[in-house]
Amino acid sequence: MRILGIDPGSHITGYGIIEKKGNYFRHILHGEIKPKKDSPLSATLIYVYQQLSAVISETAPQAIALENIFYGKNVRSLIKQAQVRGVVIFAGADKGLNVFEYSPLEIKKAVVGYGRAEKRQVQVMVKAILKLPELPPADAADALATAICHANFLKENPI
Amino acid sequence: MRILGIDPGSHITGYGIIEKKGNYFRHILHGEIKPKKDSPLSATLIYVYQQLSAVISETAPQAIALENIFYGKNVRSLIKQAQVRGVVIFAGADKGLNVFEYSPLEIKKAVVGYGRAEKRQVQVMVKAILKLPELPPADAADALATAICHANFLKENPI
Numbered sequence: 071m072r073i074l075g076i077d078p079g080s081h082i083t084g085y086g087i088i089e090k091k092g093n094y095f096r097h098i099l100h101g102e103i104k105p106k107k108d109s110p111l112s113a114t115l116i117y118v119y120q121q122l123s124a125v126i127s128e129t130a131p132q133a134i135a136l137e138n139i140f141y142g143k144n145v146r147s148l149i150k151q152a153q154v155r156g157v158v159i160f161a162g163a164d165k166g167l168n169v170f171e172y173s174p175l176e177i178k179k180a181v182v183g184y185g186r187a188e189k190r191q192v193q194v195m196v197k198a199i200l201k202l203p204e205l206p207p208a209d210a211a212d213a214l215a216t217a218i219c220h221a222n223f224l225k226e227n228p229i
Numbered sequence: 230m231r232i233l234g235i236d237p238g239s240h241i242t243g244y245g246i247i248e249k250k251g252n253y254f255r256h257i258l259h260g261e262i263k264p265k266k267d268s269p270l271s272a273t274l275i276y277v278y279q280q281l282s283a284v285i286s287e288t289a290p291q292a293i294a295l296e297n298i299f300y301g302k303n304v305r306s307l308i309k310q311a312q313v314r315g316v317v318i319f320a321g322a323d324k325g326l327n328v329f330e331y332s333p334l335e336i337k338k339a340v341v342g343y344g345r346a347e348k349r350q351v352q353v354m355v356k357a358i359l360k361l362p363e364l365p366p367a368d369a370a371d372a373l374a375t376a377i378c379h380a381n382f383l384k385e386n387p388i
Contacts, residue, residue: 099388103380110320110388111318111328112318112321112322112327112387115318115319116322116323118318119323141304145307148311150311152311152312152314152315153315153318155317156311156314156315156316157319159270160271160276160315162271163272163274163275164275164278165348169270220275229269229271
């Protein structure tokens with residue numbers, strides 16, 4: 071089963087694709103979508119949609135996993151993140167993929183073993199689990215962790 | 230100039246198209262997009278995108294106007310609204326349309342004359358300005374008011 075994990079952000083959107091065969095994980099691809107910092111919202115949304123569509127075409131995942139949106143940040147960046155997230159969910163669903171959602175706690179537990187892990191620990195564990203040659207960048211690591219989380223839990227109800 | 234006003238909501242998304250020729254407004258179409266209340270988020274986003282795309286194809290507007298997102302509501306519904314809004318902006322921008330944003334204050338001033346008007350007053354004034362046979366439903370009236378606001382102000386910088 072091939073899973074695309076996505077970490078949509080108000081600025082950077084991380085993504086990571088893994089494959090699970092039995093108890094074995096294979097790393098397929100990861101990366102970060104970085105719209106220009108000063109680009110208008112509409113250009114950002116189109117850019118994220120196009121990049122993500124290309125990743126989906128190239129890697130043909132069977133499901134998408136996302137982190138629940140994080141409530142603790144300031145409202146402006148929360149709104150921007152949610153707007154990007156809407157387009158991310160649309161891009162996947164429009165291609166017929168089910169989208170599943172996990173809490174940060176579930177995702178960290180899945181890769182680090184406990185829910186209050188630091189970003190760096192997530193990067194280190196994702197590198198180890200997927201036998202990567204180097205640490206993935208933070209947002210791509212979160213996306214890969216989300217994909218690993220879905221591979222382990224396989225929730226039944228898509229959003 | 231033909232303008233599509235949109236009022237994206239966590240549940241209902243209102244839309245309204247007007248045309249401005251000189252100082253004269255012509256009403257083209259209005260309506261509300263109402264995804265099923267219990268439909269999953271991904272289905273809601275696809276439904277809003279498809280309905281809105283059909284409206285754009287049918288009415289061929291030259292610009293889109295939106296209200297700034299409203300901060301005062303609870304975070305859950307704010308996030309849902311922002312996710313819908315992201316897809317709404319994407320749907321318009323992807324068709325090459327510029328998207329402009331106005332504050333609730335600017336929109337109410339444009340149709341009622343002062344910024345703290347009630348929803349009902351907006352409906353009544355929109356009906357009068359556009360010579361409609363009956364009151365438009367609240368979310369469609371807000372969308373028409375937003376289109377009227379853009380017709381009057383014609384901001385230069387799209388989002």
